[in-house]
Amino acid sequence: MTTADDIFDQSSSNIQRLGLKEIPFTESPIDLRSETLQRIFTGRQNELRQMFNLFQSRERRRILVYGRLGIGKSAFLLEVLSVLRRKRPKMLTTYISLPANLDLATTALIAVARAMPDDNWAQSQLYQMGIPTEQALKERSTKASANMVFGAELSEKDLPITKPQYPTVSLETLLERAQEKYPEGVVIAIDDLDKQNPSVVRQLMHDAQGMLKGRAWFLLTGHPMGMTGDLLTSERGLFDLQLKLEELDLPTTYQMLINYLSSARINNNCTDPKDPRCVLPFLPETAKRFCEVSLGKPRLFNRLGNTVLSTAADLQAKVITPDVLEQGLRAAALTLHQQAALTVQEERVRVLLLQRGTLSDDTITMDDLEQIGFRSFSDAYLILERLEEADLAHQLNQDAAKAFAPIPLPPSDDEFLSLGGS
Amino acid sequence: MNSDRIRGDRAENLEQSIAAYELALQVYTREAFPEDWARTQNNLGIAYRNRIRGDRAENLEQSIAAYELSLQVRTREAFPEDWAETQNNLGIAHNHRIQGDRAENLEQSIAVYELALQVCTREAFPEDWAGLQNNLGNAYSDRIQGDRAENLEQSIAAYELALQVRTREAFPADWAMTQNNLGTAYSDRIRGDRAENLEQSIAAYELALQVRTREAFPADWAMTQNNLGTAYSDRIRGDRAENLEQSIAAYELALQVRTREAFPEKWAGTQNNLGSAYSGRIRGDRAENLEQSIAAYELALQVRTREAFPEQWAMTQNNLGNAYSDRIRGDRAENLEQSIAAYELALQVRTREAFPEDWAMSQGNLAAVLMQRASLTESDTDLETAIALLKAALDVAAPNSPNFINSQYRLGIALSRRYEHSQNSSDLEQALQAYKIALDAISPEHYDRKQIWQALPTTQSILGSRLVREGKWQEGLQLLLNSVRQLSTGDDPLAHANALFQTGRAHETLSDWDNARLYYRDALRLYDHLKNELGIAKSRAGLGSVLVSQGYLEKGLAELDKARESYHQLQQPDKAAEVDIIYQAAQRAMERQTTEAYV
């Protein structure tokens, strides 16, 4: 009989058979330690250059990093911050993902206060908002009476944050205090501006104009979906730099694969693209094919990589031959589809997309639209974006049109079924 | 806070107080103990005003009588402070008075408050002064005489004065009450920018809710949640779909406290509001939302019976009629019957004499559903009846009011349907005439924007595009997008195409080229499908100029060329010339590009 422990050992030996300590692919960069990020982060030289050029001046700047879902905005932001942390020890760098229902000033306040655990005033601000503070945790072990109070505070996880009454003023005050300790300035990176709906974002930006022109550096990220596009036009003057992140080209994607694999490989840590061992357990040809289907999109690359390696491990393979890769991609197609949990309406659009190969506002016909129950492409557009979010479609860089195509994965069995059904 | 207790208890307590005060009055006679007697009269007045048992109108009369007796002793000269207190109470009673002429009662309240304020100055009695200002604000916001817009300004001014004393720190509960009232006044406000007023209203409610928490003041919390729900459902800024979600969430919170057992009338009112929010809801499955809406209206009608609350009953019947006429589930013919029945019930109370505006509205709705039945059954009589109903409604509707515009527009549709059968050219002429009147009347300056979300989708799209052109683009764009959404499932593809075109144009005005292009292409495809030549020409012209603005000169020139050609064929040389100007400019830009490439 096999025990659970046996199965665990089996799993790790399956991964080791591929020559790897672990599967290096992750959905999000937040889980990575900064040394790991430094090892796997690839490309974006131009964008980094533009960004760091600004940091050679004393003038504080506002920078918007934008690009489509999963293109690598968070990873880029974290990479920039970790470089700054090494090169500018007298600069305070902070990172936060924009919480729901919060204005930008309060968000920035939280980010900065968290980065200043030794500043009592900062900690009291957090405490008033019901956010657990490091200090509180420290006091726990020393003072019994405080223990009770903080214990109660900490258990109330869902407690909504009570916004400070004058967040902009509080932030100003905090930045003044920070300036004393960090003469090279304060960087506030606010990620995921667009996880809220566009009109909320517009309002947030509008309300935050004063703060954004204040005494800190701001790095913001978002993707130009839906109406965020017109945010770019309407608030144009607000940013000193708008950096658009695009898909990585094929050689860079190949290099990225090398970097990921070498960060987890047991024996060699070769990173020279000319050496075929650098992509092991892939073979150069399967590595190339893998990069092609990833379309230069880092998140898709990570999602596919994950399933491909798991499939290879399950098959107890030592290397990823074309056949193993094909099975892995097939499994990935299935996983992506299942994880998306599409509605009937969305499924219909997906099937039409597979049938047509591309759908664009320029070429779609009235008959196509009727087939999915619509009269206008603008209705279908929302669904196509939802498919893109689930990595079931991607937007093509077409001139003067919004065009989508399916991700070129081999069809899994269930896809044949739904195609036959229509 | 008393009202939060279980009703039975409270009713009983009040009976006991009344009995106790009446007993006391026999002991403390006016002659022997004038001050005590007067105080007891004042308290008796309060108890009668709050009384739950007995006839409400009669109780208020008793209350007024007691205050007036009290004031015979509590004179301004002898006891200014007590005098002001009882004057204030008298004002409140007049404000709620049922007997007598309502307009006159409200005048009385205002007079009484203003009298009291002469003695209760801010310096001498700040708290009482603030209370009086709050009540004065209430009376002005209900006032019938005088200019309504001006009354609401007075009301807001009074609340704001009250808030100078009733600060959050010093008097949190009073502060929250006046914030709630201020919210209501802003949401009714006529002057100023409507979108901005609604934002103010929401902000005030949210402040009120910081103090009126569910735990501390459940009934007040529920009231403000209900008000917040209404403000969100009227909101103009922000995403309409999201606002309706907020509105539904607020109503549902209110209903957690406003249960049928504890507060039947309020429960019914919030159910009615919830029904309206569901019927307009954008998110979720439309068929399911309409079921929810019908269910909520039917719950409301369990309390809002015809006997007990005729006006509210009629309002909810009218709403139920709307929901049935849109219903997706169930048998179509049967739903239309239900809808007709509901409107007819509503019209039994909403008569032309008693409630002309409401009558005209329900009348127009009935006509619209009769027209639907006419197309289902090809019945001539239904169409004739609808035309007659609309003409009658137009006799009463105030010119250019939302009702008037709806009825004109519907009359246009009805007459053009009749023309399809009759081929009588006068039908067609009259139809065009009605459309034209409707169109001319839709203008942002005089359209009652409080009713903007109830407007027909076509009206919304026209208003929306005018607002965008006037620079009120947030408001305009929300209206346009809302109308596009509504029309996308309707049976009027031409109106849908027009709305798509207007939305494209609005985005073009905002320099949002990508979206402009998307909507122009949608409009073009639909116009093309409908073989509407003018539509084709204008969407090509729009598309062409957007493409040129984006720098896609070649593609843009191709569209402009076709647009120019179509306008020529349609004998519209002016339009063709307009397109030509853009064409020439783009052509020159392209030549410059090619020469530069060779330099």
Ligand SMILES: Nc1ncnc2c1ncn2[C@@H]1O[C@H](COP(=O)(O)OP(=O)(O)OP(=O)(O)O)[C@@H](O)[C@H]1O
């Ligand atoms: N240049 C890069 N080199 C290596 N890995 C990257 C790079 N860019 C992104 N990644 C990885 O790809 C995955 C997706 O990237 P990331 O989460 O940064 O995208 P995003 O644009 O922030 O997505 P979202 O729109 O969902 O916020 C992460 O695992 C990240 O670590």
Ligand SMILES: [Mg+2]
């Ligand atoms: Mg991200």
